[in-house]
Amino acid sequence: MYRDNSLVPKEAIRLAALGLLAEGDRPYGDLAREVREFATRIVGPSLDLLGTSIELLRFEGLIEPVDGRGMEDNAVLRLTDSGRTALTEYLTSTMRPGVSDLNKLVLALKLRFIDLLSDEDREEQLAALEMMYAGEKARLTDLRDRADRGAGLLAAWLDLEIDQVDRRIAWCRDLISN
Missing domain, CATH: 1.20.1280 (Monooxygenase)
Known part of the structure; x- marks a missing residue:
């Protein structure tokens, strides 16, 4: 996060992935596709945003496979308790004023998953x-x-x-x- 408690680009993508898994378990490939499609519809294609790996979320213990291992076998993934805590932190983070692609994405994600709060x-x-x-x-x-x-x-x-x-x-x- 930035000093003002607002999200950096990679955290916006993490918010998307964690929010989707909070709604239900998903296969790795479906999760990656849904995150990519949502983000690119708001801000267009961006390597800054889509460089975050779902595997990193698994490594950090925010998500876990229900069965299988991960990307290599398209495992079904679920949110962990730590992931739910991180999701709440992302959803309650500060919004930066002004219009930018990142702000649009963060706002869209916060509104998309606001019912999880x-x-x-x-x-x-x-x-x-x-x-x-x-x-x-x-x-x-x-x-x-x-x-x-x-x-x-x-x-x-x-x-x-x-x-x-x-x-x-x-x-x-x-x-x-x-």
């Missing part, structure tokens, strides 16, 4: 997401207030971005209140 942790994550969006709105609004209105399309683009952030904030609030 306790009600309290789920609400905390949604509140943190709302706060992140509120900070983003403050930065964009400040820039818009300082932008020269006659300078190209910057002000119009900022208005569009602020509108999207407002909708994200409202979405988070609706989820928290339900």
Whole structure:
């Protein structure tokens, strides 16, 4: 993790693999395919993200084969208690502000597996997401207030971005209140 307790790229992939196994045991090949497909649909192909080996998760004791050994015999894998603990740590990690491919992937994974958290942790994550969006709105609004209105399309683009952030904030609030 980074110093601010947010995920580094390889941890995002670990989150994907552990989250999928928390939903049910899977053969090695299926797990690898599902992780790769999800990540590439969000950020496109990336060696930085897909270089993490499922075998490393097995070596670290976060997952284990139900039968067989691993990649060489396409063993069915399951999550261990240590893996469940790591999954919770990843799901409750800090979200970094700003738009990047990694942030999109982490957010998508957190939302994909949010139901694996306790009600309290789920609400905390949604509140943190709302706060992140509120900070983003403050930065964009400040820039818009300082932008020269006659300078190209910057002000119009900022208005569009602020509108999207407002909708994200409202979405988070609706989820928290339900």
